[in-house]
Amino acid sequence: MSGKENNSLENFTGLQAFEVVQRAPMLLHVKVMNGQNITKGWKDFFDTPDTFVTMKVVTSPSGIKKTKIAYNKATPQWNEDFEFIVDPLKENILEMSLVEYNYFNDETIGTTTIKVNDFQKSQVIENTMKFGEKNCEVTFQFRIESDPQSDLRYGLDLNAEEENFVNQRKMQVLNALKAILEEQEAPTSIDEVPTIGIMGSGGGFRAMVGLAGVFEALISSGIMDTAMYAAGLSGSSWYLSTLYAEHDWPTKGIAAEHGKLKDNIDSSVLWKIGPSYTYLYMDAILEKKKHQPVSFTDFFGHMVGETLLPKNKNTILSDFRHTIHGGKAPLPLLAGIHAKDSVSAHKFGEWMEFSPFEIGIPKYGTFYKPEMFGSKFFMGKCVKKCTESPLHYYQGLWGSAFTILFKRISGQQQVKSENISEETIRNEMEEELAASTDSDNDENDDSDDEEEDDGVQHQASSDKSSQQRSLWERMISSLFSNSDLLNSRSWRAGVIYNFMRGISLRQTHQNDGDEIEKDFGHWQKLEMSKKRMMVCDAGLAFNSPYPLLLGPQRNMDLILSFEFSSRKSDDAEPFSEILLAEKWARINQIPFPKIDTSVFDKNNMKEVYIFKDSEDATCPIVMHFILANINFRKYKEPGVKRTTKEEMAFGEFDIFDDTENPYSTFNFKYDDQTFERLYQLTKFNTLNCMDDIKQSISECVHRKKAQN
Numbered sequence: 001m002s003g004k005e006n007n008s009l010e011n012f013t014g015l016q017a018f019e020v021v022q023r024a025p026m027l028l029h030v031k032v033m034n035g036q037n038i039t040k041g042w043k044d045f046f047d048t049p050d051t052f053v054t055m056k057v058v059t060s061p062s063g064i065k066k067t068k069i070a071y072n073k074a075t076p077q078w079n080e081d082f083e084f085i086v087d088p089l090k091e092n093i094l095e096m097s098l099v100e101y102n103y104f105n106d107e108t109i110g111t112t113t114i115k116v117n118d119f120q121k122s123q124v125i126e127n128t129m130k131f132g133e134k135n136c137e138v139t140f141q142f143r144i145e146s147d148p149q150s151d152l153r154y155g156l157d158l159n160a161e162e163e164n165f166v167n168q169r170k171m172q173v174l175n176a177l178k179a180i181l182e183e184q185e186a187p188t189s190i191d192e193v194p195t196i197g198i199m200g201s202g203g204g205f206r207a208m209v210g211l212a213g214v215f216e217a218l219i220s221s222g223i224m225d226t227a228m229y230a231a232g233l234s235g236s237s238w239y240l241s242t243l244y245a246e247h248d249w250p251t252k253g254i255a256a257e258h259g260k261l262k263d264n265i266d267s268s269v270l271w272k273i274g275p276s277y278t279y280l281y282m283d284a285i286l287e288k289k290k291h292q293p294v295s296f297t298d299f300f301g302h303m304v305g306e307t308l309l310p311k312n313k314n315t316i317l318s319d320f321r322h323t324i325h326g327g328k329a330p331l332p333l334l335a336g337i338h339a340k341d342s343v344s345a346h347k348f349g350e351w352m353e354f355s356p357f358e359i360g361i362p363k364y365g366t367f368y369k370p371e372m373f374g375s376k377f378f379m380g381k382c383v384k385k386c387t388e389s390p391l392h393y394y395q396g397l398w399g400s401a402f403t404i405l406f407k408r409i410s411g412q413q414q415v416k417s418e419n420i421s422e423e424t425i426r427n428e429m430e431e432e433l434a435a436s437t438d439s440d441n442d443e444n445d446d447s448d449d450e451e452e453d454d455g456v457q458h459q460a461s462s463d464k465s466s467q468q469r470s471l472w473e474r475m476i477s478s479l480f481s482n483s484d485l486l487n488s489r490s491w492r493a494g495v496i497y498n499f500m501r502g503i504s505l506r507q508t509h510q511n512d513g514d515e516i517e518k519d520f521g522h523w524q525k526l527e528m529s530k531k532r533m534m535v536c537d538a539g540l541a542f543n544s545p546y547p548l549l550l551g552p553q554r555n556m557d558l559i560l561s562f563e564f565s566s567r568k569s570d571d572a573e574p575f576s577e578i579l580l581a582e583k584w585a586r587i588n589q590i591p592f593p594k595i596d597t598s599v600f601d602k603n604n605m606k607e608v609y610i611f612k613d614s615e616d617a618t619c620p621i622v623m624h625f626i627l628a629n630i631n632f633r634k635y636k637e638p639g640v641k642r643t644t645k646e647e648m649a650f651g652e653f654d655i656f657d658d659t660e661n662p663y664s665t666f667n668f669k670y671d672d673q674t675f676e677r678l679y680q681l682t683k684f685n686t687l688n689c690m691d692d693i694k695q696s697i698s699e700c701v702h703r704k705k706a707q708n
Contacts (some may be wrong), residue, residue, distance in 0.1 A: 015551055015588045016156050016365045018505040018525055024148040025379035025502070028084040028094070028116055030055060031141040032067050035076045036128075038136045040100065040109070048072040050101040051109070053138060057116065059092045060084040061378040061501070061531075069101045084116075085147070085383050087502060092116035098131040098138060109136055119144040150380035152499065153358070153367045156553050161321075161357040162331065169228055169327030176225035177701065185698040191708050194557035194700035197229040197549040198330065200236025201577060202539040203564035204402070204665045205265060206655075207235030208242075209675055210564045210627060212258050213682030215243070218560075219254055221690055226697065229554065230330040233538045233545040235564065237334040237398040241391055242308045245315040247322065250329045262675045264307055265668070277306060291386050292374050293495040293532055297396045300403045305392020307668075315391040317370040320356035331355060334398055335538040335545040338526065339493070348524050349541035353548050354394065362551055364526070366500055379502035397494040401537035402666075423576055424566075494535040503528050542580035549620075550590045556620040557700040560693065562682070564627050566665050570657045571602040574626040578611075591619035605630055607685045608692055617703050621696050623689075627655055631688055632681050638688045653677055 032053050040049055050071045057063040063084060070076030086092040097111040110131030119125060125142045153159060158166065170190045177193065178186045187193050198218065200211040211232070218224040232240040239261075243249055246257050281302040285294055305313055323329055334354040338361060350363050360367030368377075376384035396403070505525060526533065538545060543565045549556050565577050575597050585592035593611035600609070605628055613619035633651045635641055642648050655663050655678075662674045670678075 015362055015547075015590060016508055018364050019508050020152075020154045020364065020366060020380075021504045021506050022148075022150065022154070023087075023089070023379065023504055024146045025085050025381055026088045026092075026116075027145050027147045028057070028060075028086055028092075028119075029141075029143040029145070030065075030082045030084070030094070032078045032080050032082070033126075033139040033141060034078060035070070035073075035098075036137040036139075037134070038074050038076060038098075039134050041134055048074055049109075051076060052099055052101060053078065054097045054099055055082060055084075056095045056097075057084045057086060057092055058095075059090050060086050060383075061376055062384045066099075085378050085381055086116060087379060088117070088146075096129060096138075096140070098136055109134075114142075116144065121145055147381065151368065151372065151377065151382040152380045153360075155365050156362060156551060158553050159358050159367065162355070165324060165327055165331055165357075166228065167327075169331070172327050173226050173228065176222055177697065180222045180226070180694060181698060181701070185701060187701050187704065192701055192704040194697065194704055195229075195555055196227045196558045196560070196697065196700070197231060197554075197556055198224075198227045199231045199545055199549060199559055199561045200233070200239065201545075201562065201564050202234030202236065202401070202537070202543040203566065204235045204399075205668055205670060206566075206627075206663045206665060206678065207564035208239040209261070209265075209670060209678045210682040211236045211239045211562060212261060213679040213684075214562050214625075214686050215239075216254060216258065216679070217683045217686035219250075221687060221693075223560075223690075223693055224330070227330040227560075229333055229549060231333040231335065231545045231548045232398075233335040233543065234399050234401060236545075236562075238304065238308060238395055240332050241317075241334065241395055241398075242312075244320045244323045244329075244332050245309060245312040245391055249323065258679070261308075262670070262672065262679075264310065265670045265675070266672070267669060277303075291384070292497065295493065295495045296403050297400050297494040298393060299396075300400070301390075301393040301396020304395045304399060305390070308395065309392055313390065313392065316388045317354065317359075317373070317391060317394060318356055318388060319391075324356065333545070333548040334394070335548055336398055336494075336535050337538045337541050338533050339536045339540060340534070349538075350526070351538060351541070351547040352535060354398075361500075361526075362547070364500065364505065366503070368499060372499075374496050375499075376497045377499040377501055393494075397535055397537075399537055400493050400535075401539050403493070495532050496535055498526070498528075498530045498533040500526060500528055501531060542584065543577045544581055546581040546592075547584065547588075550585055550588075550592065552590070557703065558621045558623070558696055560623050560625065562625045562627075562686075567656050570628060570654050571605065572656070573597060573600050573602075574628070575600065575609075575624075578622070578624055591616055593619055593622055607631070608689045610692065610696065612699075617707065621700060623693065623696055625685065625689065627682070628685075629653060629655060629681055630685075632684045635684070635688075636680075638684065638690075650677065650680075 032055075035051065038049055038051055050069055051073070052067045052069045054064065054066040056065075065082040065084075067078045067080045070078065084094070092115070093113050094116050095111060095113045098109040100107045100109055110133075112129050112131060114127075114129075119142055122143065122145050126139065127142065128137050128139045130137055170193050173196075174187055174190050174193050198214075200214070201207055203210070215224065218227070230240055232238075242261065243254070243257055249257055278299075281299060284302070285298050288294055288298065309315065320332060324331055332355065336352040336354065338350040338352055340348050350361050352359065352361050354370070356370065358367040359370055359373050371388045372382055372385065374389050375382050375386045505528065544561060544563065546559070546561075549559055561578070563574060563577065567574060575595060579595055579597070582592050582595045591613070593613045595611055605626075607625065607628060607630055609624045609626070610621065611624065612621045629651070636647055636651065642651055661667065662670075663678060
């Protein structure tokens with residue numbers, strides 16, 4: 001990926017509060033050539049030294065390198081090449097050591113240093129360095145050069161792959177709109193095609209199953225074919241990622257996939273913490289720990305993946321490109337946030353978006369390919385490429401609210417049985433994080449950051465099975481006790497390398513008021529010296545993924561928002577999360593309709609509330625679908641009343657007022673009836689609002705025609 005510098009501020013919106021000021025890093029090339037007079041004096045009588053060379057630049061990420069061991073050689077020939085990436089504005093010292101290998105403890109023969117900043121660009125320098133009292137000699141070649149090519153993409157514009165997808169998808173949307181709208185209401189060209197997004201909130205399995213019913217309705221009605229994007233957060237992201245992992249979808253329809261989903265969640269995800277399962281996870285987690293940070297999110301991701309992806313465990317996010325190839329399905333956008341471990345997400349929570357094409361933080365206009373997620377970066381360069389993360393890890397990450405509240409889920413915390421609101425859940429997560437036993441000890445200095453210092457700290461063992469058993473025992477004991485492991489912040493959220501490490505930023509526009517400082521950390525920024533960053537469930541900020549769709553580069557016309565967030569009761573006002581989204585949009589200077597809560601009447605509830613700004617053609621229409629059993633009690637299909645006792649009984653249920661709490665955010669087991677009721681309810685509600693959906697689409701087409 002090429003990076004490009006954009007120094008113009010006039011085109012930036014409030015969404016991108018900072019822009020990258022690119023500085024090219026320096027690449028130090030070191031060749032360890034050969035050794036002469038490698039000796040330990042009289043000790044050579046017993047054994048010729050087995051030597052290797054180590055090199056260390058503490059200001060460089062992955063800054064420790066070493067040669068192979070030259071056995072029984074007084075004149076070893078290494079001829080090995082190494083590379084260090086450094087910041088030219090820092091003082092960079094290369095430390096070189098000649099070391100004798102011993103079975104138990106290596107012995108350093110001698111150490112010397114050289115100032116990297118003294119090298120001239122592109123000049124090859126050959127230097128013979130002396131080590132130890134016996135003046136052992138090792139010959140090196142040094143060369144330093146500038147590397148302006150970035151592995152990150154900078155800017156809010158759509159990436160080339162998404163832009164190509166949009167162009168392909170628009171043709172399909174045009175044909176779909178002609179099929180569902182009256183001729184006079186339909187667009188006549190792609191210029192008149194509105195951009196429509198479908199969006200699901202968080203809410204655990206309730207959101208996942210609810211969105212499944214919504215998709216069934218949108219597909220059968222033809223509305224799905226009119227959508228450009230499908231965005232999800234937490235539970236909704238589990239549904240979207242599980243669906244898009246199916247290679248037969250959308251070609252073969254969706255009914256079979258929903259049958260699989262129902263079967264998969266008929267038993268609790270908590271069964272997946274038994275020894276027979278967790279021993280399977282440990283190999284993968286221990287292997288990852290050699291190269292990347294690990295946390296309880298890795299473990300939780302395996303649990304979720306074992307439940308939702310039993311036949312697609314090897315799927316990766318970039319595989320979704322096949323599912324959407326040619327524009328045959330909406331582009332999935334999944335949400336997370338970068339958070340600080342000791343600060344409320346309301347005060348600092350930077351939205352991250354995950355798509356098959358790119359992952360990044362729009363606030364900084366910085367993105368990279370999913371193939372590089374979890375890799376180590378410095379000054380925009382990938383300095384250590386890691387294997388692309390499996391989909392189940394993302395699922396653990398996107399739903400990591402449940403790692404924060406795992407004690408509640410596993411029954412360790414005694415809580416009241418009644419339902420609680422989304423705000424209460426969010427506050428509980430914040431309290432759990434605030435009570436964590438550790439703090440961010442990720443140094444901002446130039447100390448080395450090799451992987452032996454990352455993730456779980458435990459004694460090294462040559463016996464892999466003992467490592468596996470030790471880590472498993474600590475994890476399991478933490479689940480069912482008050483041990484420090486699950487109480488630590490770094491273990492209850494996803495931890496990745498800071499892909500913006502070493503980058504310089506500048507503010508894109510002026511801060512117009514103090515209120516911005518108090519909400520969502522708009523003008524606060526990531527510390528670029530941090531080696532790692534914490535990525536969490538976006539529900540910590542608010543429980544609907546509006547930020548993924550509201551960016552100016554996507555130019556949304558209509559958002560179908562399906563709200564599955566928890567409420568205190570079925571007739572409670574359902575606007576808490578959309579009000580937070582409205583505040584976020586206002587802070588980020590993004591058009592968003594005014595949310596008038598006076599339209600709500602608990603005695604005359606609606607299945608959808610429509611918000612629009614008739615005076616601003618750039619403001620998207622928002623259709624806010626709520627989770628409520630209103631007409632479904634009496635109708636099994638729109639316009640078709642229930643007649644039998646069985647049909648009446650099936651439709652007579654509550655979501656949030658049921659004393660058994662089958663649809664609790666913390667319930668991870670749905671029997672057939674629990675699944676079918678919710679699935680059929682959301683399907684019915686969506687189909688029952690079809691006239692409203694088509695009317696809103698027609699209004700967006702009319703806007704487009706007026707603009708053209």
